[in-house]
Amino acid sequence: xxxxxxxxxxxxxxxxxxxxxxxxxxxxxxxxxxxxxxxxxxxxxxxxxxxxxxxxxxxxxxxxxxxxxxxxxxxxxxxxxxxxxxxxxxxxxxxxxxxxxxxxxxxxxxxxxxxxxxxxxxxxxxxxxxxxxxxxxxxxxxxxxxxxxxxxxxxxxxxxxxxxxxxxxxxxxxxxxxxxxxxxxxxxxxxxxxxxxxxxxxxxxxxxxxxxxxxxxxxxxxxxxxx
Numbered sequence: 033x034x035x036x037x038x039x040x041x042x043x044x045x046x047x048x049x050x051x052x053x054x055x056x057x058x059x060x061x062x063x064x065x066x067x068x069x070x071x072x073x074x075x076x077x078x079x080x081x082x083x084x085x086x087x088x089x090x091x092x093x094x095x096x097x098x099x100x101x102x103x104x105x106x107x108x109x110x111x112x113x114x115x116x117x118x119x120x121x122x123x124x125x126x127x128x129x130x131x132x133x134x135x136x137x138x139x140x141x142x143x144x145x146x147x148x149x150x151x152x153x154x155x156x157x158x159x160x161x162x163x164x165x166x167x168x169x170x171x172x173x174x175x176x177x178x179x180x181x182x183x184x185x186x187x188x189x190x191x192x193x194x195x196x197x198x199x200x201x202x203x204x205x206x207x208x209x210x211x212x213x214x215x216x217x218x219x220x221x222x223x224x225x226x227x228x229x230x231x232x233x234x235x236x237x238x239x240x241x242x243x244x245x246x247x248x249x250x251x252x253x254x255x256x257x258x259x
Contacts, residue, residue, distance in 0.1 A: 034179075041183045044068050048190050058198040062094040065187060069168065070096040073180060076147075077101060077169045080191075082162055083110065083120050083155075090165070104146065114138030116153070120163055126153040127181060130173045143169075150174040152181070156188040158195055166191070 048065055062080050070078040079095030091107040110117045114136040119126055128151050134140040143151055148169035156164045166184055168176075 037177075037179050040072055041179065041186075044072055044183065045186055045190065048187060058195055059094070061191070061194050065166075065191065066094055066096040069166070069184065069187065072183075073168060075168050075170045075174070077104070077167075079104060079167045079169075081165045081167055083117065083165060084162060085117070085121055088117060092167075101147065112138060113142045114140075116142075120153065120155045120165060123155045123157060123163070125155070125181060125185065126151070127176045128152070129175050147171055150176070152176045152184065154181075154184040154188045156192045156195075158192075159199060164188075164191070164195070 047068060048061070066078045066080055069075075077095060077097040079092050079097075081090045081092045083090050088110050089107055090110050090113075092104045095104060097103070116126065116136075116139055128134055128143070131140050131143040131149055131151065134143070143149075146169065149172050150170045152168040154166040156166070158164060166188055168184070
């Protein structure tokens, strides 16, 4: 049984790693990850959320769930979740097998409200400081084994790598656009300088022609009377 669980864990990690290598789209990686985790652990819901400590809000951006469950996508206040936000900010893994045994009454009431009898939260931190959460919920009492916790922690590490890669890619794209705009501006400036130089040369040519025409005209005009 241990060998089977380890094999499933390695397969999941390999699939996520391949996904990270094949794409820098964090949204695609998240979609694959939450589906794979829910299927592997056979749970009711697996989602990914951002926690914003400055506003004490959670933003659920991706989830895989049983069809009959209501969606939890969207931004919500975390004020009614008890000590969960502080534990998440401290990057603490939260494993609750039975919410009815939870000593934090606010946390227990919150988990009841979303139909989670047991929950497992794995935090990961973005370079900007925002904390992401892999959230696993089940409607019945469930023991989260040490292997499962280690698996999700390894997945969180892979997601953190993918997130950093996506951030770097976005930054490089922004730099590329900035360089492209600078190049276009330099090209426009060069064209303006060329046009200005052309106009200056044309002005000198016209002045020279006028001078050459003016000399014989003045000679003729000045000698009409004597002639």
